Amino acid sequence: MGNFSLDPGQLARCAELRDLARRHLAPLAEKGEPGRVNRPLVAELGRLGLLERLFTSGALDLCLMRESLAQVSTEAETALALQGLGAHPVHAYGTRAQRTRWLPEVRAGRAVAAFALTEPGAGSDAAALALRATATDIAPLEGRGELRDQPRRDPHPPPPPQSWLLNGEKTWISNAPEADFYTVFARTGAPGTRAGGVTAFLVPADRPGLTGTPLDMLSPHPIGTLAFDDVPVTTDDVLGEPGGGFRVAMNTLNLFRPSVGAFALGMAQAALDATLAHTARREAFGGPLKDLQTVAHQVADMALRVESARLMVYAAASAYDEGADGVPRRAAMAKLLATETAQHVVDTAVQLHGARALRRGHLLEHLYREVRAPRIYEGASEVQRAVIARELYKEAAP
Template identity: 80%
Template sequence: MGTFSLAPDQLDWCAELRELAGRRLAPLAEKGEPGRVNRPLVAELGQLGLLDRLFTSGALGLCLMRESLAQVCTEAETALALQGLGAHPVHAYGTKEQRERWLPEVSAGRAVAAFALSEPGAGSDAAALALRAEPDGDAWRLTGEKCWISNAPEADFYTVFARTGAPAEGPRGVTAFLVPADRPGLTGDHLDMLSQHPIGLLTFAGVPVGPDDVLGEVGGGFGVAMNTLNLFRPSVGAFAVGMAQAALDATLAHTAQRRAFGGPLKELQTVAHQVADMALRVESARLMVYAAASAYDEGADGVPRRAAMAKLLATETAQQVVDAAVQLHGARALHRGHLLEHLYREVRAPRIYEGASEIQRAIIARDLYRATEARKP
């Protein structure tokens, strides 16, 4: 993958996935209730075998799925990604019993997963989370809140990160738990967001968890969270690239047929140059995403920095490209139901979730300075 060129079979599969998304997934997405989990859509993702691929395709395969789906049906893309984000810690760190109980259900689209990390006072600063895991014999009781949790409060189980140690321990005092949704004391509410994804608030009122619910090791939850994000951050970039590509394709079609000032818009130099810049940004972001995903799959050095770079560049690029596409389309792009009106709402959130752009810059800079110090004689 040094040149980041995809093999013919990969290109063919991406084309097939885009066709499937338009024919089988988009109609189900249109029937979904805004702000709620679309279980028929999740079930269809399972029926098509896409959810099972979350655990077998590696980082690059995940990126190809997310980019391809995003070009056609962002709702299907998001449903797929959320299943992966919530279930990956179970796949990577779960016990045999945890994996056998939940992963087949996730792969089949029968169980909805969620990744419960963010809190009202600890969004991008994951080490500062305050959800308490209070000792109760050889077990714990979870007390506190999680906020802005995708698929909450409708998920069937949650990967929950709670503080088993003292606050002064920082990331070393965090443990990951697998918490089924029917545990006593666990409640939640829907949140009404700009982009109408299923997102909610979770309240833990002494929710019981035991040693059998731990993912990984006690005190190792921060590593579970960061390793999961290192896998999924490049694919957030792939989601952004897919949206940007859809906006670019729509702009190419529009400016080729739309006439103004005596000819097609594409013949105006200012328009042509802007379209060229859009294409340049999309391709640059795509290459950065593929590079980061390949580094993850190959076990290369600097994966957190590469993942941060990919997410940062791709999500910021997508915002710019979608905005430029809206400008070139004019008022029609702001009409509810237009592709670009949809993308304009969808493209904003990825610059915040799974680590805001500012956090990605901090990760990149910290890694660069660390590497510089390590090279000093």
């Protein structure tokens, strides 16, 4: 494992990303409509080659991208991350036909992806999915006689593709209902089989029976519900293997959980930078705020927490890239520490700025709204603690 100090090339790429975000992405983000997919922003991410990097980079580079973008534009960061989260299962587990059809469109920013795991009764308990995939029969073709000069039929033809009908609901799905395709996790096994009975499907948005409804959320990006009413899928739509969907979901989350921490770090760093500037120039009690010991100590504590969380995020991402042991535990620790840290740092920054930070349009007002959600999605903080404890006991077992 490395010492997690970034080399000059990595530092230069981070600075370049922040510059691209300021010049190209933030202006498009400001023109977006809250609660709607900002397709010009997604297309610009594609034009700049950032979406391509989602599929050619490791976990550490993903973290650096998300942290750098989040320091300048949380909307741009989120648009990038959601493309990665929704399309990574296709990249990692998809068939050649699935990858050929969808990944070039995702890379170019022409197709919007979504990761559809959460349900009304299965949020933190991802193995408790209720969306059903009920197997159906495909009737064989009949009434076609053979002509004598035709080649003989294969006595052992490949079996026809298995088909299912999806019925149920997904909720709190980012980019729903506006995505072009969804990575959907459904129960194909018998009730009670939990993780082993889940299959991942690639479901295009135009499948019959698939509808969606937007939800009015605090987040500026779209979040909605999806309703499945006899939505047809076949083995051609399966990602990975039938019954292997829980593995697809968990491996995707193990990759993206540290980078959720990186997103939080970007927001925390932006809040810290704003606080340093504000307390250096704001006059109170006969001098700048930074000369007050109580303020200086709070700023020092903010910086300490941010740097500590950053080291853990980089360590978890490097462990993933190196195939090291303990990736689920490290990923959970990174997400937990970084998101909880960001919440504290942004809240402290608001306190040190006073009422001006709560005015609509202020950077900290924006961060104060944005920083709350990462403590919930992709596994709430309580779930991360459960994962950490489970993995620790597993590692300690003789």
